[in-house]
Amino acid sequence: MNKKEALKIYHEHIEKIKAYDLVLATADFDSSTIAPKKGNAYRNKMMSIVQGEAFPIQTDPVLVEAIDYLNGIKLDEKMSREISLAKKNLEEILRFTKEEVMEYALVQMNANDAWLEAKQKKDYSIFEPHLLKLIELTKQRTLKKKPDANVYDTLLDDYEEGMNMKKYDAFFKLIRKELVPLIKKVSKKQDFIDDSFICKYYPVEKQERFSKDLKKYLGFDPSWGYMGVSEHPFTNAFSRNDVRITTSYEEHNVISSIYSIIHETGHAFYEHQLDPAYDRLIELSGMSSGMHESQSRFLENYLGKRESFFTKLYPKLQKLFPENLKDVSLEDFSKAANVSKCSLIRTDADELTYPIHILIRYEIEKMIFNDEIDLHDLPKIWNQKYKDYLGLDVPDDASGILQDIHWSLAYFGYFPTYALGSAIGAQIFHQMSKDMDVDESLSKGDFKALTDYLKDHIQKYGNLYDYDRILQIATGEPFDPHYYTDYLKEKYQKLYEL
């Protein structure tokens, strides 16, 4: 085998794997948005079969040989990273059989359906057996992948290369130390900012109309992006020029869908603005979760929560909902959108309490995968943590343990990346604010200047470097979570005049 042959084999296999990825992603998006329920069982079965069909291509001995060969020779920087990641993935997948892959896919899809039903019926018992099975399977699979490592460390590394409990423990320790006292102070000034108008009645049909303005403002263009509606908002890129996001609307919360759209658009731009050279690769276009969340949380918070973000948009919102907003100024609207309040739902949480929601999930996942709890106590533990950290009683499991989709997809180890991503975002925002006038771009409606900045400084790299290296290039420093805690302290001390 020579280099040319090995590369040909690699690209041919990759192309087929990406073809399977595309049709499975499409079926998955369809399932999560529009597919009729009665077809679920059959559809899941069929999708697991197709998933199984991809397996012999992913594990083809010819591909294994090509990757091994390429891994041993000199390649340019991009191809070298691509192949080393491909080798790592290959080693993991080779530990499984086709049947195991198919079974896992099927268990996952059925668990996801059960989660949706359980959430809608506020009945955890529908989901519980699926969750316990997923946890058990995840433990087995993770140990099979890395027999000598701690299971939860492996899971954390899966979602953010290089992360582990030791690093996250230190990170969350800082979060707790710096933010918990501030949250307590803020919660004593509960009525300092009026946000009562946020939860008035906002008909979904009109919210949908505003979404169009919002997407236009953000530059989420229908020529390369589509937005659907699902129970839990998500982003799924079929290709660089075909990026799907979803949102969900709440009749009694006008900012819920707005921020979910901004958040998912952050993910969408990351996928859309990749280096076109990565179209033919598979690893370099698979960004880590922490970096991905850094971009989504960037748009949602560091841009979307600024008053200037609404300069152009707020008049349109006011016009759509005069009965609720005609007497509310832009400034008051923006303040309300930033109110910090201990609340039950992670996706609707303000910037300050948000990392506490993540901390709770991190602590629970740690307990699960270090076998420290009886798994039947999970809802009780969930509720106790919300009481301890946020002083809240959870009224039902739909507002508690069932609120997030992640565990139903076996995304264990994903949650911490939301907080990590928020912190990475803060460091990028600090640099961006030095490099350009963010508020000027926002108030002019020139959102493109900001997404262009993210493209040039972050997004174009894709998965070429890890988060620390990207931060080094983009900000001149390695990751430093103090940018995050400092940003939050400064912002909320000012907002609440503390």
Place this chain on the structure above:
Amino acid sequence: MNKKEALKIYHEHIEKIKAYDLVLATADFDSSTIAPKKGNAYRNKMMSIVQGEAFPIQTDPVLVEAIDYLNGIKLDEKMSREISLAKKNLEEILRFTKEEVMEYALVQMNANDAWLEAKQKKDYSIFEPHLLKLIELTKQRTLKKKPDANVYDTLLDDYEEGMNMKKYDAFFKLIRKELVPLIKKVSKKQDFIDDSFICKYYPVEKQERFSKDLKKYLGFDPSWGYMGVSEHPFTNAFSRNDVRITTSYEEHNVISSIYSIIHETGHAFYEHQLDPAYDRLIELSGMSSGMHESQSRFLENYLGKRESFFTKLYPKLQKLFPENLKDVSLEDFSKAANVSKCSLIRTDADELTYPIHILIRYEIEKMIFNDEIDLHDLPKIWNQKYKDYLGLDVPDDASGILQDIHWSLAYFGYFPTYALGSAIGAQIFHQMSKDMDVDESLSKGDFKALTDYLKDHIQKYGNLYDYDRILQIATGEPFDPHYYTDYLKEKYQKLYEL
């Protein structure tokens, strides 16, 4: 090999093929409804790769052996038909290579994209090279499948088993003879029925609201069916309990989307009401186009065009559009929905002139596949036929040769099944009217009584028998197109008081 082994092999292969069918159907539905344009080229390429991946399963020598074995032994009626059709299909597909299948899929998808662009831009030149390539490929492929048969005969048989030019010539001769004089008489009474209100301004958003009522009335239930929006309405069944339809809305024609929804719902029920035993088969659930159109045209015309169909629905429509309909009675609305007028667009044509639209396409396809014309003259020929048969000048190709999606998908030979299906439907309707009080069910809003009748007399058989046999069972007679011409003559003579 014994029977048990052979059946096991057959079912295992069928299941995989159906899994590929499902994900490809999903990607296709997605492409036709919501997918961002910039992703088309990549998506088409990937879909053709997945199509190619199914080929070795469809042509697996083990499957070939199992089918041959099963074809030689005694099986029950259902399995015997399933296997004989599978053998026929297998013999055809074995004449091709994987590469040919992939190339054909890709050419087709790209042609479909080009057609859409051409139609939207009213520019035939965008589509022409794709169409000519598809025609050429279709000729080659059809000759390869049946080297000794006339190409167009083979195509006609593909869409309706047993049909050929000789039979269709006789059928259309009757149509011409019986209907053309009547059309001429009716067109002399052009203003006899006022239908001016049909083409007033009907905002799409409100039409969408009416669609919900309509689907509910028809029993098209969201638990097993989903409706999207596409340029050209279609139905695609992912499984018996997951049937997708689409519609398209016209701001200046309130009945266009209504009848397209009723039509597609007719297709949808056919798929949904199949014998559940067919879930594990592939041929018995693949109904012929003529039979399929008999069910869609049945709902659209034999039920949907009756005044009693609107007894429950019309008040809702009036309430949504008082500015257009408050002074229009149910009777006058129903008459307007039945107005016969020589018009350009097949899908919007009334029942009487409809078969002429089909006749035109049939004559053109015959000329194409019998090499009787210069293919560069196609738009000219199209326009001339509309002038000759319907006395109309075609203002642009979007209202002419580009109006239908079929040729862009290489569905050559499909069109005649619309007229055939309409005629089959007339015969079924004649029997149904003897067996039950159709108007009573309709005006009570008991549409289920009618779809149940179709299920029990027609739909449950699926593809177990050909259309003639099904008619024999359901009506006691073989196919007789006079039921169709008699129905139309009686209806329109009465409506126009001729």
